Amino acid sequence: MGIAVLLHVLAVVIWVGGMFFAYVALRPVAASQLEPPLRLALWAGVFARFFPWVFVSIAIILATGLWMVFAVFGGFSAVGLYVHLMWWLGIIMMLIFLHVYFAPYKRLRAAVAAEDWPAGGKQLAMIRVMIGINLSLGLLVVAIAAGGRILLN
Numbered sequence: 001m002g003i004a005v006l007l008h009v010l011a012v013v014i015w016v017g018g019m020f021f022a023y024v025a026l027r028p029v030a031a032s033q034l035e036p037p038l039r040l041a042l043w044a045g046v047f048a049r050f051f052p053w054v055f056v057s058i059a060i061i062l063a064t065g066l067w068m069v070f071a072v073f074g075g076f077s078a079v080g081l082y083v084h085l086m087w088w089l090g091i092i093m094m095l096i097f098l099h100v101y102f103a104p105y106k107r108l109r110a111a112v113a114a115e116d117w118p119a120g121g122k123q124l125a126m127i128r129v130m131i132g133i134n135l136s137l138g139l140l141v142v143a144i145a146a147g148g149r150i151l152l153n
Contacts, residue, residue, distance in 0.1 A: 001068065008064040008068070011056070011057035011060035011061045012057070012061060012138070012145075014054075014057050015058070015061075016135065019138060020135060022050070022131065023131055023132060039124075040108070040112050040121065044109055044112045047108070047127075048109075051105070054101075058097070061090060065090070080152060082148025082149055083148075086144050086148070089137050090141060096133060096137075097134060100134075107119070107123045108120055108124055
């Protein structure tokens with residue numbers, strides 16, 4: 001169980017921490033210092049490096065989470081409300097990420113390749129909103145993980 005918890009937490013830290021860094025630190029600096037062609041190319045490159053890590057993190061989170069729920073605790077009927085909340089919020093986050101990856105990010109890459117900066121800007125704005133939502137949900141999941149067993153049971 002210890003290894004599962006360790007891998008689970010590391011995967012969450014990579015995903016949520018990466019979103020926090022991108023949204024809170026990188027985004028404002030890039031927006032204030034880079035013109036659209038450079039800014040959009042930067043984000044396309046950052047996402048190209050970060051999103052594979054998100055896919056790996058999602059796989060680890062799902063595998064370790066389901067293993068802990070079923071192999072250790074005996075299924076969802078045996079776990080507390082806080083686990084159910086983490087599960088459903090995590091599923092929502094994963095669906096949002098998949099939408100970002102297969103829709104606006106795909107269009108952002110195409111716009112950058114075509115040097116269509118207005119179209120790329122629209123896609124980046126959509127990605128920013130979705131990452132903001134996912135970051136908020138991710139921080140909520142971390143808070144539930146840290147105190148949910150005490151507060152929600």
